[in-house]
Amino acid sequence: MLIDHLEKLNYFYAIAKMGSFNKAAKKLYITQPSLTKSIKILEEDLQKELFIRTPKGVKLTVEGNIIYEYCMILFSHIEQMQDDISKMENPMNTSVTISTYDSIAVYFWPKFINYINKVYPELTIRLLTGRSNQMHKKLIDGQCDLAFIIEPKESKHTINEKLAEDKFAYYESTDTKIYKDHQSAPLIIMNQTVELADQKIGTFLNKYREDNHLYEASSLETVKALTSGGVGIGILPTQVARDLVKAKKLKEINPTKFPKLTKTKHNISICYSRYKFGSPLINNLVKELELFTREFY
The missing domain is CATH 1.10.10.10 (Winged helix-like DNA-binding domain superfamily/Winged helix DNA-binding domain)
Known part of the structure; x- marks a missing residue:
């Protein structure tokens, strides 16, 4: 047996x-x-x-x-x-491993960690970063306790709760640019991020590839850096660009003859193991993430 x-x-x-x-x-x-x-x-x-x-x-x-x-x-x-x-007296007096998407780690987690340290100073957070699908797999494999990621796939092993949404937009530097106008500007994207969301955008980007006016990066942070450096027009999620927009280093634009990015909305979700449902640690963290994202986004 x-x-x-x-x-x-x-x-x-x-x-x-x-x-x-x-x-x-x-x-x-x-x-x-x-x-x-x-x-x-x-x-x-x-x-x-x-x-x-x-x-x-x-x-x-x-x-x-x-x-x-x-x-x-x-x-x-x-x-x-x-x-x-072991945590009967205080379930938050422990360590927790959270996986998250690279760009979310840059713009969201510094602020949230500062916030959660004030709420639960006894809690230790270990952060893993990478692509959303990789981070979701780590959750399923038991390598982390929570995943804060983009568009998680449905799984019988996890509970996925939408906390916010974002969308892509066109951005350019507010400083010196190496191109004359929008029509001649190189376009900067993260590999397959946008074109998978809309077939029209895919066709448009293929034309850019043929003309050698397309820079394809492996991360949104690279897209943001190249765009703010005046290399070309970048396609970025609004949250990824937000800090540089506030600092007046990037500005959102609507170039004529460029396809609209109306179909690029995507969910940002908190995911946790279905088998840890009801855990005081998970419940408290999910609650704080819900409250914080409501104000943040």
Whole structure:
């Protein structure tokens, strides 16, 4: 029975998350032969293979995927139980890991961390940054407690709550520019960010590519820096551009013959594990994020 193999289930869960016996053995501080033997015992008891060995590591079988889904719930509840017991006096006297989109980390988190430090001075925040889809995966994999990201995908493992929305607009520098007018200006975008939202914009950008007047960056912060430096017209979310607009280093423009960006609205959401619903720590943080974003956006 599986109840007799809780330790081996923990081994299985580590291998499934890391995709490698070797990496899991190092994380668990056991030898790889011991780990392999434990999984073999588990497979023999279930009379099912749980992993498919490949040159790049391991993949889950159909039966392995089923067990992995249950392990996510099981070990999440065990962690929650440990947290609840250790934090009975003050659930906020702990550390929390939050993943967020790169640009949100730049314009939002310095202000929110200053705010939350006053509300919960005993709370320690660890921040992870990257692309939204990467950060959402970290949440699903249990590598963080919350994710504050853009347009999260629906998942049976997470609760996604919309807190705000943003949209893209055209911006140019208020200082010296290297182009004469809008029609001759290079366009600066983040790879595939805008064109995926609207087919007309995609067609327009393809024309710019043909004329070699398009700069494609890997981050919105690069787009913002090039735009404020007068290199060209940048397509940016209003929140990303906001601080430089206030500082009068960027200004929003509506160039003639450029497509409207009306279909580029996107949601900014807070996401957390469905299995941590009701946790005092998560509830308090979500509540404070709701209050703060209401004023911020």
